[in-house]
Amino acid sequence: MGNKKLHLKNVIKRFGGRKVVDVKDLTFGTCGIEGLIGPNGAGKTTLINLITRKINMDSGQVIFYPGSEAIDISKKSLDEIARLGLVRTNQVIQDFESLSIRDSLLLSLATSKYEKFYDVFKEGKLREGTKQEIEKYLDFFHFADPDGHALSAGEKKLLDLVRCLLLKPKFLLMDEPTTGLPQDQIEKVIAIMRKKTAEEGMSIVIVEHDLDLIWGVSENVHFMAEGEILIQGPPEEIRKNKTVINKYMGESYAQGR
Amino acid sequence: MEQLLSGYFVYSFAFLFVFIALATILHMQFSLTGIVNFGIVGFWAFGMYSCALLLLKLHIPFVPAVLLASVLTGIVSLLLGRIILNLDNQAVLVGTLAFATIIEYLVTTEKWLTNGVMGLGTINFPFDIGRMTLFVYFLIILAITVLLLLYVSRLRLSPFGRLLLSIKDNESLSQSLGKPTFRQKLVFFTFTSAVIGLFGALTAPLYNCIFPRMIGPGVTFSIWIALMLGGRKRLFGGLIGVLATIGLFEFLIETVVPIPAEYAEMVPNFKFAAYGLTLMLVLMFRPLGILGEEGRGTKYGE
Numbered sequence: 001m002g003n004k005k006l007h008l009k010n011v012i013k014r015f016g017g018r019k020v021v022d023v024k025d026l027t028f029g030t031c032g033i034e035g036l037i038g039p040n041g042a043g044k045t046t047l048i049n050l051i052t053r054k055i056n057m058d059s060g061q062v063i064f065y066p067g068s069e070a071i072d073i074s075k076k077s078l079d080e081i082a083r084l085g086l087v088r089t090n091q092v093i094q095d096f097e098s099l100s101i102r103d104s105l106l107l108s109l110a111t112s113k114y115e116k117f118y119d120v121f122k123e124g125k126l127r128e129g130t131k132q133e134i135e136k137y138l139d140f141f142h143f144a145d146p147d148g149h150a151l152s153a154g155e156k157k158l159l160d161l162v163r164c165l166l167l168k169p170k171f172l173l174m175d176e177p178t179t180g181l182p183q184d185q186i187e188k189v190i191a192i193m194r195k196k197t198a199e200e201g202m203s204i205v206i207v208e209h210d211l212d213l214i215w216g217v218s219e220n221v222h223f224m225a226e227g228e229i230l231i232q233g234p235p236e237e238i239r240k241n242k243t244v245i246n247k248y249m250g251e252s253y254a255q256g257r
Numbered sequence: 258m259e260q261l262l263s264g265y266f267v268y269s270f271a272f273l274f275v276f277i278a279l280a281t282i283l284h285m286q287f288s289l290t291g292i293v294n295f296g297i298v299g300f301w302a303f304g305m306y307s308c309a310l311l312l313l314k315l316h317i318p319f320v321p322a323v324l325l326a327s328v329l330t331g332i333v334s335l336l337l338g339r340i341i342l343n344l345d346n347q348a349v350l351v352g353t354l355a356f357a358t359i360i361e362y363l364v365t366t367e368k369w370l371t372n373g374v375m376g377l378g379t380i381n382f383p384f385d386i387g388r389m390t391l392f393v394y395f396l397i398i399l400a401i402t403v404l405l406l407l408y409v410s411r412l413r414l415s416p417f418g419r420l421l422l423s424i425k426d427n428e429s430l431s432q433s434l435g436k437p438t439f440r441q442k443l444v445f446f447t448f449t450s451a452v453i454g455l456f457g458a459l460t461a462p463l464y465n466c467i468f469p470r471m472i473g474p475g476v477t478f479s480i481w482i483a484l485m486l487g488g489r490k491r492l493f494g495g496l497i498g499v500l501a502t503i504g505l506f507e508f509l510i511e512t513v514v515p516i517p518a519e520y521a522e523m524v525p526n527f528k529f530a531a532y533g534l535t536l537m538l539v540l541m542f543r544p545l546g547i548l549g550e551e552g553r554g555t556k557y558g559e
Contacts, residue, residue: 080437
């Protein structure tokens, strides 16, 4: 069970007069893996962007509990939030075009004590200290050429996830992490999610349109539509809920199950 | 031999190495970090003029004057960077260009301090060992330039260099990995600009007397074109580019090729036309310059 909580109070975001996110009171992280579902345009990605401060909210408060103390992260910057242990993966593919896969992973692992402009002789030590950890992930996910660039969309998506995992987050927000991945890799992603939550107490919130995956992995599901969290509950209840069926899944999907 | 060592060639090479250093610093700022510095001449001029003023007005000895000039350039670029570095590329371009223009105008108008267009001088070499003076001074500039190139070659293989590349490629992704990108960019901009100031200070005795016309935007454009021609992504891009542009035009053509007196006036104008044409051809047919693309990843220990 994860015990890292994220508490959102009255978070509001408008894009040109249209209210895209309006969350009154929401707690993430009471269970290990939680799902966040909803139709396109419901505001799921925007909500993640607001939590990690990639974009600014109009009003509201986000409180993060990395340990026992509560930290108000509504005024902190993207990088400060990441250093506190609240990390997100990206829905749209993001990559560093100059960095090979291995470089990308080393970047993720290098702490600020390695990154000094006046000390350019730390590379050996960094490689030595991180070798095992990097090899572990490279073996697990099988990248075609770890010293080259990530070429396919799938590899870039996986790389994005591994970069985040190497930061050892306490709380991980995953925005459609399995889109574009082959089935065997999806299973590996699920396996690693389960492992991290069970063994390291990581809390995960996953946004997905692959509903079978959501029903399979999450202990708790939040349903979002038109910027608001409408219904919360265990997956068995959510999938039978009339509102969710009407607004998102459609009758045929619900009956097919 | 002594004749040669005190002559125009040594003088030319001292300048060439100053420009090679500037192009290499531009490589660090632009190609490694993504800072579009279009006012490189401003930092250079600031270092040059502050060193000259410290020497001539406050009578500070040469070595502390050079170091102080470099530190002052660093402080000014810290203040400038604080304002412009979190803006987008176009804004950084305009901001640095504006900075260089402000420096040029201040130097021209503040006659009480800089002597305006009459020029500031004379700035002597820090030592006088007869005919060898210029040659030894050239060796000092050469040594500092080589040190700089060594630093850059290590930087490209270091965790900090990797961080710089990540900022250039995708700053918000780098931030989301917990990197304080703005602070690191500001630190690096300050440091590299201070080095530009250092080279500016070292140039002052070479000129002997310094004038505002030496610090026009043409210097910035020459350095940019040199770097683009040589290969902006490569360690030696600046070196190759400066030799192929400034080396070829300013020194080889002007000193070696016999140009009839009636055409001599046309050479400087022709030079900039040729630079522009070169830039266009490079961008059209070899966008990454003579040296081209770098290898995959940061190959360490291979």
